[in-house]
Amino acid sequence: MQSNKRRLIVLLLSLSLALLILAGCSTGGGAPKDxxxxxxxxxxxxxxxxxxxxxxxxxxxxxxxxxxxxxxxxxxxxxxxxxxxxxxxxxxxxxxxxxxxxxxxxxxxxxxxxxxxxxxxxxxxxxxxxxxxxxxxxxxxxxxxxxxxxxxxxxPEDSVIPVTVRKAKEKLGFTRVALLYSANNDWAVSSAKTFEKALQEQGVAIVETQTFTDGDTNFQAQLTRVAAAKPEALAVSALYKESALLLIQARRQGLNLPVMGGNGFNDPELMRIAGEAAEGALVGSPWFAGxxxxxxxxxxxxxxxxxxxxxxxxxxxxxxxxxxxxxxxxxxxxxxxxxxxxxxxxxxxxxxxxxxxxxxxxxxxxxxxxxxxxxxxxxxxxxx
The missing domain is CATH 3.40.50.2300 (Response regulator)
Structure with a gap:
C-alpha cells in the first residue's frame, strides 16, 4: 500500500513538473516563446x-x-x-x-x-x-x-480634413457651406466637429447643418432645408452607403454643388453606388493607388x-x-x-x-x- 502511494506521489509530482515546464514556455500573458x-x-x-x-x-x-x-x-x-x-x-x-x-x-x-x-x-x-x-x-x-x-x-480626421478644406477652397473658391452628418456614429460626429473647425479657420460660413442616422435611406427633408440656405458647397460625414444615397438625392434635387467628404468617402463603393452623382467629390487620404x-x-x-x-x-x-x-x-x-x-x-x-x-x-x-x-x-x- 505504501509503495502504491509513493508511486502515486511520484506520478503527481512528475505531472506537476511537466505543467510547470509547459507554462514556462510562455510569457507576457500567453505569448509563446517557442x-x-x-x-x-x-x-x-x-x-x-x-x-x-x-x-x-x-x-x-x-x-x-x-x-x-x-x-x-x-x-x-x-x-x-x-x-x-x-x-x-x-x-x-x-x-x-x-x-x-x-x-x-x-x-x-x-x-x-x-x-x-x-x-x-x-x-x-x-x-x-x-x-x-x-x-x-x-x-x-x-x-x-x-x-x-x-x-x-x-x-485622424483632424489631420486630414483641414487639408481637404484648404485645398478645396483654393480650387473652388466657396465661402458658404452646408454640413450634413450621421449623428449616431461616433466617428461621423467627430468628423463633423473637425469640419466645423476647419471651415471656420478658412473663413467659410456654415449656413446650414443637418443630421441623419446610420441606415437612413431618405434624405429629402434634410436636403430641402439645405437648398433653402443656398450653400456653395457641401461637407458630408457618413459611411459610404449613406453618403452615396445622399449624393444621388442631392443631385436629383438640383444641388449640383462641390462636395467634400470625411473618411467615409475613401471607398470605391461610394462611386459604385452613387455613379455620376459622386463626380467631383473631394476627400483627404494618405493613400493613392495611382x-x-x-x-x-x-x-x-x-x-x-x-x-x-x-x-x-x-x-x-x-x-x-x-x-x-x-x-x-x-x-x-x-x-x-x-x-x-x-x-x-x-x-x-x-x-x-x-x-x-x-x-x-x-x-x-x-x-x-x-x-x-x-x-x-x-x-x-x-x-x-
Missing part, C-alpha cells in the same frame, strides 16, 4: 452588416501582407497567424471579440476594430489587459489617448490579382499595419512578450509603407502626410 509556434495576431473587423466593405477590405489587406511576410520567412522563422473575428459593426460584439482573442486565443496583439466607436468601447478592454490593439481605420479624435496599449496607423512608387504598384498588382479589384485606403492601411507590427516583432523578445512588443511598436520610426513614411507620436497616433483626392471619371485622382 520558435516552432506561429505568432498569433487577432483581428476584429466589420465583415457583415452596414460598412462591411470597410471590414472586408481590411481583412484582404491583412491577408495579403500576411502571405508576403510568411513567404519571406516570417519572423525569425515563425509564421504570423491571423485569428479573425466579425464584430458586425457593433460595440458590444467588438468587446466580446477582443475578450475572446485575449483570454481564449491568447493572441500577442490585436488589429481593429473597424469603427472608431467600436475602438472607444473595446480599446480600454485590451489596454487594461496589457495587449496591444491597433486600429487601421479609426479616425476619430482621441483614439491613441485611450491608453498606452492602444495604437492606430490611420490618420502613386508612381514601385512598392505601391507592386501591392496594387498583387491585390488586384488576388481579389480582382484595386485596393482602397482601408486595404492599404491594413496592409501597412501588419507590416509595421512585423517590423516591431523583430525586436529582441517582442514576439514572446506583450509588454516588450508594445514598447517595440511604440519605437517604430520612419517605416516606409505603401501609404507613405510612418511613425507613431507619444500617444500611439500616426505621424504622416495626407493628400487630397477627387473623383474624376469614376476614379480617384490626386489634387495638386
Amino acid at each position: 520558435a516552432a509556434v506561429e505568432i498569433k495576431i487577432g483581428v476584429v473587423a466589420t465583415l457583415s452588416g452596414g460598412g462591411a466593405d470597410y471590414g472586408v477590405s481590411i481583412k484582404q489587406g491583412l491577408e495579403t501582407a500576411q502571405d508576403k511576410i510568411n513567404a519571406a520567412g516570417g519572423i525569425n522563422g515563425r509564421k504570423i497567424s491571423l485569428i479573425i473575428e466579425d464584430s458586425h459593426g457593433d460595440k458590444d460584439e467588438a468587446i466580446k471579440a477582443v475578450q475572446k482573442l485575449i483570454n481564449e486565443d491568447r493572441v500577442l496583439a490585436i488589429i481593429g476594430p473597424t469603427n472608431s466607436g467600436e475602438m472607444f468601447a473595446a480599446g480600454p478592454v485590451a489596454d487594461k489587459a496589457g495587449v496591444v490593439i491597433m486600429g487601421t481605420s479609426n479616425t476619430a479624435k482621441g483614439i491613441g489617448e485611450i491608453g498606452p496599449y492602444v495604437f492606430r496607423n490611420s490618420l 502613386k508612381a512608387d514601385p512598392a505601391v504598384q507592386a501591392f496594387v498588382a498583387e491585390y488586384q490579382k488576388r481579389y480582382n479589384t484595386a485596393p482602397n485606403q482601408f486595404a492599404a492601411q491594413a496592409y501597412d499595419a501588419l507590416g509595421i507590427m512585423a517590423e516591431a516583432l523583430k525586436a529582441e523578445g517582442a514576439a514572446g512578450d506583450r509588454a516588450k512588443f508594445r514598447d517595440a511598436l511604440a519605437a517604430i520610426k520612419d517605416y516606409q509603407g505603401v501609404t507613405g513614411k510612418f511613425s507613431f507620436d507619444q500617444n500611439g497616433n500616426p505621424l504622416m502626410d495626407a493628400m487630397v483626392l477627387q473623383v474624376v471619371n469614376g476614379a480617384y485622382r490626386e489634387v495638386k
Whole structure:
C-alpha cells in the first residue's frame, strides 16, 4: 500500500513538473516563446452588416501582407497567424471579440476594430489587459489617448480634413457651406466637429447643418432645408452607403454643388453606388493607388490579382499595419512578450509603407502626410 502511494506521489509530482515546464514556455500573458509556434495576431473587423466593405477590405489587406511576410520567412522563422473575428459593426460584439482573442486565443496583439466607436468601447478592454490593439481605420479624435496599449496607423480626421478644406477652397473658391452628418456614429460626429473647425479657420460660413442616422435611406427633408440656405458647397460625414444615397438625392434635387467628404468617402463603393452623382467629390487620404512608387504598384498588382479589384485606403492601411507590427516583432523578445512588443511598436520610426513614411507620436497616433483626392471619371485622382 505504501509503495502504491509513493508511486502515486511520484506520478503527481512528475505531472506537476511537466505543467510547470509547459507554462514556462510562455510569457507576457500567453505569448509563446517557442520558435516552432506561429505568432498569433487577432483581428476584429466589420465583415457583415452596414460598412462591411470597410471590414472586408481590411481583412484582404491583412491577408495579403500576411502571405508576403510568411513567404519571406516570417519572423525569425515563425509564421504570423491571423485569428479573425466579425464584430458586425457593433460595440458590444467588438468587446466580446477582443475578450475572446485575449483570454481564449491568447493572441500577442490585436488589429481593429473597424469603427472608431467600436475602438472607444473595446480599446480600454485590451489596454487594461496589457495587449496591444491597433486600429487601421479609426479616425476619430482621441483614439491613441485611450491608453498606452492602444495604437492606430490611420490618420485622424483632424489631420486630414483641414487639408481637404484648404485645398478645396483654393480650387473652388466657396465661402458658404452646408454640413450634413450621421449623428449616431461616433466617428461621423467627430468628423463633423473637425469640419466645423476647419471651415471656420478658412473663413467659410456654415449656413446650414443637418443630421441623419446610420441606415437612413431618405434624405429629402434634410436636403430641402439645405437648398433653402443656398450653400456653395457641401461637407458630408457618413459611411459610404449613406453618403452615396445622399449624393444621388442631392443631385436629383438640383444641388449640383462641390462636395467634400470625411473618411467615409475613401471607398470605391461610394462611386459604385452613387455613379455620376459622386463626380467631383473631394476627400483627404494618405493613400493613392495611382502613386508612381514601385512598392505601391507592386501591392496594387498583387491585390488586384488576388481579389480582382484595386485596393482602397482601408486595404492599404491594413496592409501597412501588419507590416509595421512585423517590423516591431523583430525586436529582441517582442514576439514572446506583450509588454516588450508594445514598447517595440511604440519605437517604430520612419517605416516606409505603401501609404507613405510612418511613425507613431507619444500617444500611439500616426505621424504622416495626407493628400487630397477627387473623383474624376469614376476614379480617384490626386489634387495638386
